[in-house]
Amino acid sequence: MYNFIIRNAKILDGAGNPWRIGDVAISGEKIAKVGDLSQEKAITEIDAAGLYLSPGFIDIHTHSESLLFQDGRAHAHLLQGVTTNVLGQCGSSPYPVTQLRKESSDKSNLEITWETTGDFLEQMKNKKLSVNAVPVVGQGAIRQCVMGFNPSKPTSEQMDEMKKLLKEAMDSGCYGVSTGLIYTPSSYADADEIIELTKVISEYDGLYFSHIRGENDFVLEAISEALRVGREANVPVQISHLKAMGKHMWGKSVDILNLIDSAREENIDVTFDQYPYKASATGLGAILPPWAHEGGAYKMRERLADPVLRDKMRQDIIDGVGNWISIYKGVEFDNILITDTMDDDTIVGKTISQIAKERGNEDPFKTCFDILENHEGRISIVYFTISDEDIERIMKHPLMMVGSDSSARPIDGPLTTGLPHPRTFGSFITVLATYVRDKGILTLEEAIRKMTSAPAYRLGLWDRGLILPGNKGDLVLFDLAELGTKSDYTDPVQYPTGIKKVFVNGILSVDNGEHTGAAAGYLLRKNKC
Numbered sequence: 001m002y003n004f005i006i007r008n009a010k011i012l013d014g015a016g017n018p019w020r021i022g023d024v025a026i027s028g029e030k031i032a033k034v035g036d037l038s039q040e041k042a043i044t045e046i047d048a049a050g051l052y053l054s055p056g057f058i059d060i061h062t063h064s065e066s067l068l069f070q071d072g073r074a075h076a077h078l079l080q081g082v083t084t085n086v087l088g089q090c091g092s093s094p095y096p097v098t099q100l101r102k103e104s105s106d107k108s109n110l111e112i113t114w115e116t117t118g119d120f121l122e123q124m125k126n127k128k129l130s131v132n133a134v135p136v137v138g139q140g141a142i143r144q145c146v147m148g149f150n151p152s153k154p155t156s157e158q159m160d161e162m163k164k165l166l167k168e169a170m171d172s173g174c175y176g177v178s179t180g181l182i183y184t185p186s187s188y189a190d191a192d193e194i195i196e197l198t199k200v201i202s203e204y205d206g207l208y209f210s211h212i213r214g215e216n217d218f219v220l221e222a223i224s225e226a227l228r229v230g231r232e233a234n235v236p237v238q239i240s241h242l243k244a245m246g247k248h249m250w251g252k253s254v255d256i257l258n259l260i261d262s263a264r265e266e267n268i269d270v271t272f273d274q275y276p277y278k279a280s281a282t283g284l285g286a287i288l289p290p291w292a293h294e295g296g297a298y299k300m301r302e303r304l305a306d307p308v309l310r311d312k313m314r315q316d317i318i319d320g321v322g323n324w325i326s327i328y329k330g331v332e333f334d335n336i337l338i339t340d341t342m343d344d345d346t347i348v349g350k351t352i353s354q355i356a357k358e359r360g361n362e363d364p365f366k367t368c369f370d371i372l373e374n375h376e377g378r379i380s381i382v383y384f385t386i387s388d389e390d391i392e393r394i395m396k397h398p399l400m401m402v403g404s405d406s407s408a409r410p411i412d413g414p415l416t417t418g419l420p421h422p423r424t425f426g427s428f429i430t431v432l433a434t435y436v437r438d439k440g441i442l443t444l445e446e447a448i449r450k451m452t453s454a455p456a457y458r459l460g461l462w463d464r465g466l467i468l469p470g471n472k473g474d475l476v477l478f479d480l481a482e483l484g485t486k487s488d489y490t491d492p493v494q495y496p497t498g499i500k501k502v503f504v505n506g507i508l509s510v511d512n513g514e515h516t517g518a519a520a521g522y523l524l525r526k527n528k529c
């Protein structure tokens with residue numbers, strides 16, 4: 001007797017094979033049997049005629065670490081069929097922590113009760129999680145622990161200290177390390193420093209995730225840098241949220257993909273992920289040149305109070321500084337929308353241009369600088385910067401995986417402020433409904449592969465991502481015709497239609513589109529149980 005038999009489903013195996021009609025039995029936390037199970041019985045039998053059954057979706061690029069730590073219900077992701085989140089992307093993770101990091105950090109609502117990555121993961125392990133979590137450590141976090149917001153090259157002692165922290169994180173079960181090379185202090189590391197550091201993970205079969213140093217004018221140079229890290233540190237590389245940003249760069253995806261293809265011909269093990277949206281999301285601070293961030297957020301606000309430095313910032317935002325190009329270029333204030341502040345709802349949901357108009361038609365640069373100066377904590381934005389053509393070209397590439405670049409928000413409670421990017425609620429649904437069903441950009445089988453076995457294989461999650469007997473029972477049952485999301489930029493908090501059931505480790509976690517309250521996810525630590 002099995003716990004569940006899902007009967008007559010169109011089974012998408014996750015490997016990209018054409019769907020086949022069959023039954024899938026779940027016993028305990030595993031897939032017990034696949035095939036014709038008409039002679040077998042289960043406690044719960046599900047008639048899935050006409051529906052697709054696929055492995056649970058693995059979101060290879062999330063920022064869920066702090067959120068899941070505080071509230072693991074994960075509605076925004078689970079209700080899309082996402083059963084696993086990869087944490088700690090873009091150089092950023094709340095672990096590890098040192099005194100120097102505490103002193104140089106901006107205000108946060110997360111109470112710090114750990115020091116090492118291992119401490120954090122030990123606590124995380126005991127949290128109730130509705131999705132599985134795959135830990136990755138941020139290089140920016142590690143650098144801040146050792147050097148604060150000091151932009152200089154590390155001394156050899158500092159380098160050793162950083163390596164020690166990374167080693168500790170990998171020993172504690174992390175799957176790799178990430179950089180966020182447009183964010184300070186991650187961006188203070190040059191390629192040599194990143195190579196030196198990431199050599200540590202090559203001993204652990206770890207993956208180097210890179211939010212590269214630029215996604216606009218110097219995107220090719222930035223990709224080349226990530227590839228160089230792969231070559232010289234001998235590590236596999238995952239380029240995060242691949243795109244070409246700014247109107248003046250539209251069409252560059254051709255060169256970008258050529259560069260990546262030729263790197264693989266030279267045996268560099270590189271893959272990438274993408275979210276299916278034309279707007280990016282980040283903190284408004286990312287508009288400022290790197291020097292404005294030196295010393296941390298307090299220092300940044302101090303500089304913003306100085307009119308001379310404001311003029312210099314404005315000039316640098318327009319012209320760039322060396323290889324640094326502001327996210328402002330090819331976007332401008334009409335296309336930058338404030339989505340969250342920690343202390344002022346009156347500006348949320350408006351573009352900087354709109355706010356400037358409301359403030360007596362003032363110069364939008366002044367508006368932008370005032371917002372940054374006057375609000376303590378992070379100002380979140382979305383900004384419209386990517387072309388449809390580039391999204392589609394990148395999506396079609398076999399190396400592409402789906403990553404939402406978002407956090408798995410719960411449905412209610414204190415962590416649900418602001419307007420998150422709609423990718424939070426709709427990345428996986430949008431790929432399937434818009435890019436598979438409506439536009440025919442991908443076949444269903446290929447899209448599912450990019451959400452399941454491709455990330456599982458990349459990470460070494462050997463018992464997930466494929467519907468095979470013995471694998472973990474992470475499964476999604478959906479109706480392709482009904483699949484849809486109304487989540488958009490000004491009204492993002494919307495849950496999808498068409499997801500019938502989601503199983504996490506063999507437990508029914510979504511039933512008829514509703515969270516069952518199950519918390520069946522595990523913290524998956526590499527080489528640990």
Ligand SMILES: [Zn+2]
Nearest residue numbers: 090211240241
């Ligand atoms: Zn990023």
